[in-house]
Amino acid sequence: MDFSTVELGADELAFRGGVRSFLATHVTDDVRRRDRETGDNFDEGVHLAMGADGWLAAELDTPEQGGLTRVQRRIWDLEKRRAHVPWVTWGTTIIVSKSVEQFGSPELREEVLPRVRSGEVRLCLGYTEPEGGSDVATSKTRAVRDGDQWIINGSKMFTTGAHNCQYAFLITNTDPEARKHKSLTMFLVPLDTPGIEIQGLRTVDGDRTNIVYYTDVRIDDRYRLGAVNNGWSVLMEPLSIEHGALAAAPDGLADVSVMVHQGTMMAVAADRIAAVAARPGPDGRRLLDDGATSYRLGRSIARIEAALSAPAMFGRVAIAQAMRDVSPELMDLLGAAAALPVDAEGAIDAGGAEYLYRWAPLCGIYGGTLEVFRNLIAQHVLGLGRPHYAPAVAAKAG
Structure with missing residues (x-):
């Protein structure tokens, strides 16, 4: 590197x-x-x-x-x-x-x-469903062919940007009897089509995402992407980009991992907090003069630097986990004033620590949970077996 x-x-x-x-x-x-x-x-x-x-x-x-x-x-x-x-x-x-x-x-x-x-057209992702979690291949949103049209019924969660977009990149189930990766078809659905309802959801960090309902939505076949029941092939590259599973650029000019934006925001917040900690108080003492404070701050910054240096999917996991671990530590170092949000009077670090704390849980589920990515690393990098999620079977009494 x-x-x-x-x-x-x-x-x-x-x-x-x-x-x-x-x-x-x-x-x-x-x-x-x-x-x-x-x-x-x-x-x-x-x-x-x-x-x-x-x-x-x-x-x-x-x-x-x-x-x-x-x-x-x-x-x-x-x-x-x-x-x-x-x-x-x-x-x-x-x-x-x-x-x-x-x-x-x-x-x-x-x-x-x-x-x-x-800039007149924007496009959003219609993957996750209320009961589907991170496994987008379990899509229950149905698309049924009717001549040269398709009728779509279902709902999608976390369709961020839908209210500002003109089309949704929608994964649907077109063959419920087939295996899940062989039952999917992708469409680019115009969001002004009758039968589509977009409802806003505010997440804990203040961002808006959406749940989108599709009720007897009719679209022409020309909005289909790829072959019928071959949607998984259409979806593979977009998923790889979102997951950060692409090879590093040989010139070294690309982001080290897909969540460097979030990691950089974390580093900026830590820098602001370090500046506050180095500022003398009314009694002339600084927070950094306390050995425990300087140790905890230094440990947090080292953790951030290590996470920002981790490549590809490793970096995605490292940054999201570091944010979860570091954000409460930084707030604790500053005390009660760190709980004030940006623009609030008395916010000690311009609200950076408070926002980071609210943002951290979400960064661990963007595009899939931390657990999903840890399993992917275990399977595809370390060569371990597939995870087994079935409940343990109790042994019969002898």
């Missing part, structure tokens, strides 16, 4: 200046405040400005197609994080648009992809 600094040339420095200018113009304090209040992690004005200015197309295209170079892409990603750009809906849109390009009909590609590039 190469941690050396990339030296930027004159063109790249100029590019970074342009990025910062664009973001400073559009990602204002009002945008960030509104995002905190709504929990949407999306701002349509910012997104449409990115489309109009060509940033979305540049992200989608390869360098050979006129898109961002590898160094430019890294600058763009880092500057978006520093500016706290509301980003989640664009993340799902990128994942789904690749599947539309690969598996969609020419008519569907023409309907969707140009407007993805302009």
Whole structure:
């Protein structure tokens, strides 16, 4: 793993200046405040400005197609994080648009992809069901063929961004008699279709997600992606991207793991708390002057650094677990004032520790629970057997 600094040339420095200018113009304090209040992690004005200015197309295209170079892409990603750009809906849109390009009909590609590039169309993930947990292959949402149309009935949980999107990348069951991985068909469902109801859910960290109900929803067959009952093949790459199971980029310019964004937010919160701990109080003493405090803070920061350095799926697990372990420690170091949220009068660290504490449980279930990823590592990396979840059978009395 190469941690050396990339030296930027004159063109790249100029590019970074342009990025910062664009973001400073559009990602204002009002945008960030509104995002905190709504929990949407999306701002349509910012997104449409990115489309109009060509940033979305540049992200989608390869360098050979006129898109961002590898160094430019890294600058763009880092500057978006520093500016706290509301980003989640664009993340799902990128994942789904690749599947539309690969598996969609020419008519569907023409309907969707140009407007993805302009920012007018956003795409969300319709995987999880109320009773399905992390196993998306157990889909009970049914799609039944009716001539050149399909009728869809069911519901999906945690469809983040659905209220700001135009299509859902929906996994359905089209053959209840088949084995679960051979019974699935994927659709790109227009969310303005009659029979679709989107209900908002606020999670403990303040973000908004949705439950989406599909009641006798009729869509044309042209919205199908891939072959009937071959949805698992369509879903494999998007799931791998969401799980962070992709190979590392050889140039070292990609994120080390898929949750580096969350890990970086944790590191920023820890830095703020370290600055508070180093500040003299009214009696001239600092929190850091206490040996137990400095030890616990140092241990937390070391844990964060180790998690940020862990690659691929290992990093996903390490960051999410570190956040669960470190966030209560950081709050405890600061005392009662750390329980005040951002923008609250008297919040000792601008609300960073309090938000981290609420966010930590969710980071352990995004895209699958920590237990799921630990099992994947055990099976596919360590070569251990499949987990056995059946209850133990009591021995019969002799």
